[in-house]
Amino acid sequence: MDRLNSANASLWIGIQVRNIESLSHLLYRTRVKINYFFNLLNFLFAISNISCIKNKNIFHLSQKAFSRSILEKRVWKSFWGFLMAAKTFSKVKSKTHSKAKTKAVSVKKAKPKVAFALSKGFIDFKNPLPVVYQPDSEEQKGKQNLIQWIKSNKRALTDDLKEYGAVLFRGFDVSSPQDFEDVIINVDSNLKNNYLGTSPRNQVTQYAFTATELPPAYPIMQHAEMSFLDSPPKKLFFYCKKAPETFGETPITDLRKVLNEVPDFIREKFEKKKVRYSRVYDGPSNRSRFQFWRTKRWDEMFQTKDREKVEEISKKQNFKVEWFGKDSLRLINTTLAIRKHPEFKSLAWHNHSQVFHIDAARKEYWRIFARQKTIRSFLVGITLEILTFIKKITTKKEYLDTHCTYGDGQEISGPELKRIQDAFWNNISLFSWREGDVLIIDNYSVSHGRHPFTGPREIFVAWAD
Known part of the structure; x- marks a missing residue:
């Protein structure tokens, strides 16, 4: 584009002005065309002879067309910022035009200070979760470029998390857990x-x-990270170092939509009574108890074998402590079932009822089987049915590995659990992991889980308060 003469550039820009005007009136009503808009801005900015943009019409492109939604207001703001940058660039270029060629080159070297744009889109436009950012060129793939983009676009990231709840960075050179940590x-x-x-x-x-x-x-049923605490993490981060051979997705769901879809009579009960949790942990000297899956021991969770320290930490978290058996610990606490976002003030379904309920795993697995349709998933489903039945007849509910009730002790019924799970599955977003993926989740707005998989799978997690 550096070789375009002024006349050709003016003609091309004139055409694009009309295109932008047309798009602003006809196409920005949907999110599908937003990528086109940003790509167009990148293309325009690449034109070295940008000083030919003198047509006032481009500075007054139907601003009203960008006021239909919050998203479009942001688009207009980005567009206006581009125009101002273009105008400034034009002045700089006109002042340096008569200077020596070597000095002109030095001006070009200063351009990396201008933040580059990434391609923005969605995996599924029908369910815009997560928002996906990808590099537009090989030069943009570097970890440091991603870090620089994040530093320069904090407001945009916050806006995306507020509106959608999850952001996926895909196609960048993030090759290790340490790289992952450096980015997040x-x-x-x-x-x-x-x-x-x-x-x-x-x-x-x-x-x-x-x-x-x-x-x-x-399976790991969908949940907000540590929602059984009084103060759960605000953000959650995932990184894919190695994608599984088959399945193994991390399903995510907008918890605000779940709240709206849970029947009113169930929502009102949870809102009024809250949720009571009971968790049982083996101790450092008790490793023989048979489990279909292995959960943590209390010394692993609290990072100490000192019971007094365990009780001290538990008190700060409002956990009631009960020691029993040889070396076992039971933690009981009651928390909110519906939470208000600490920053955005939106309400969301925010509890572990669909995870800690005795019937949650077996009910979830048949939904997964309906999707995966494998012999293994069928056999695991049967196994979970048998183990759940054995647990129910051999273990008191309060001493199950995990258990939850309404805050007053009333059991959450099977039909109520089903309606809650329906709300999750009706709004679920599934996508296959790719190596190098970095996923950011607003933990007060979006849930996560894990579907069964085959082959090696290396996914890492981090969180922030």
């Missing part, structure tokens, strides 16, 4: 490494953990 610490510097959840995890860097060490055949 620029999204939120308040990363944490204290994990009071139930899933077995291994810490691999200061803040990155393996997502879970549960067997590949076992």
